[in-house]
Amino acid sequence: QLQLQESGPGLVKPSETLSLTCTVSGGSISSSSYYWGWIRQPPGKGLEWIGSIYYSGSTYYNPSLKSRVTISVDTSKNQFSLKLSSVTAADTAVYYCARHVPGDWYFDLWGRGTLVTVSS
Amino acid sequence: SYVLTQPPSVSVAPGQTARITCGGNNIGSKSVHWYQQKPGQAPVLVVYDDSDRPSGIPERFSGSNSGNTATLTISRVEAGDEADYYCQVWDSSSDRLFGGGTKLTVL
Numbered sequence: 001q002l003q004l005q006e007s008g009p010g011l012v013k014p015s016e017t018l019s020l021t022c023t024v025s026g027g028s029i030s031s032s033s034y035y036w037g038w039i040r041q042p043p044g045k046g047l048e049w050i051g052s053i054y055y056s057g058s059t060y061y062n063p064s065l066k067s068r069v070t071i072s073v074d075t076s077k078n079q080f081s082l083k084l085s086s087v088t089a090a091d092t093a094v095y096y097c098a099r100h101v102p103g104d105w106y107f108d109l110w111g112r113g114t115l116v117t118v119s120s
Numbered sequence: 121s122y123v124l125t126q127p128p129s130v131s132v133a134p135g136q137t138a139r140i141t142c143g144g145n146n147i148g149s150k151s152v153h154w155y156q157q158k159p160g161q162a163p164v165l166v167v168y169d170d171s172d173r174p175s176g177i178p179e180r181f182s183g184s185n186s187g188n189t190a191t192l193t194i195s196r197v198e199a200g201d202e203a204d205y206y207c208q209v210w211d212s213s214s215d216r217l218f219g220g221g222t223k224l225t226v227l
Contacts, residue, residue: 046206046218047206047221062215063215064215096162104151104210105210106165106168106210107163107208108165108174110163112161112162
């Protein structure tokens with residue numbers, strides 16, 4: 001049974017770079033035609049897609065975040081990662097990783113999420 | 121960018137039918153997906169491609185999509201259906217894939 005698990009610091013200082021990793025277990029990140037995505041949810045607010053990556057490295061980014069976002073993949077570790085630079089308090093959110101099904105592009109499996117707080 | 125509009129809240133009595141709408145310009149030409157999110161939990165896909173259900177999702181959950189409105193219908197609502205529901209479409213050039221969410225309250 002495929003599972004996704006987010007990991008990374010829960011506290012990041014303003015202007016620094018937020019870094020998170022999603023580890024995929026129960027299956028290979030590169031053995032099937034899925035993309036792998038990041039979504040965030042500020043406290044008490046709705047869902048915001050950040051970006052998605054294919055195991056080959058092909059990416060899609062949210063245009064509003066594109067200048068600050070880098071998503072990468074490490075197939076040897078069965079992981080993909082998120083870096084968000086120059087963070088502010090507005091980037092405080094629960095960050096989810098999810099499997100992104102191409103074609104109709106829905107998210108069919110999600111990690112549990114990890115809260116990242118931006119504060120000095 | 122493409123905007124999805126959901127009502128902030130919907131209330132329904134147990135055993136009745138809940139309908140949650142998702143409005144968008146010519147949304148009927150797109151595939152719409154729905155997620156259920158309970159407090160403190162990750163979202164769960166309940167309907168994809170307008171009206172398909174993932175395995176394990178009860179038949180009480182159904183979807184439709186036409187014109188400028190997509191609808192998630194929950195029949196015979198139970199207390200456990202109380203949650204936030206989000207619609208989603210795909211537009212790689214948009215900064216908004218998800219609707220704003222609808223809080224379903226079971227009275």
